[in-house]
Amino acid sequence: MPNSESPDGPPSFEDAFRGDDVEQRIYGTILQTREPTTASAIANVSDCDPKTARKYLGWFSELGIVTRHDGHPATYERNDAYFEWRRINQLAADHSVEDLQQRVRELSSRIEEYEDTYGAPTPAAVDAVATAESSDDRTIDDVYGDLGDWATARDERTRYERARQQRASTETEQVSG
Structure with missing residues (x-):
């Protein structure tokens, strides 16, 4: 059976980071991790030595990308707050105040439509089956x-x-400074 994966195409999902350096493989593994995980398990997925994984995980912990949980052995998990902060900073850098304000208005309008449609203040207050x-x-x-x-519109807003x-x-600081 011929290999359907193109040599120039993206790697398979099972080996998504095969061409990356070890730092990128560990970072990619952390992004996919949903619960505290040992450095050895991360090293195994990242195809590197556990000492190397611990080194990068320590650095990622200092940067706030991961949270280190003490124990025997220590475990690491993705710090979702870091990625939220990063997303907000990127939005602020990429858009003007007016563009951001317009998007808030659009999302607020969509949210109000859902509130009216379902007669509820939040998605959690709706019994979907009923x-x-x-x-x-x-x-x-x-x-x-x-x-x-x-729910997505509320988070995005x-x-x-x-x-x-x-x-x-x-912008206010730049004008007054």
């Missing part, structure tokens, strides 16, 4: 899709608003 069963035109998949989109505030603060 809503779908009482609807003539909405399936359970439709309702769950809406609830997911609504928070990010964009934080980025807007950050960008506005930076």
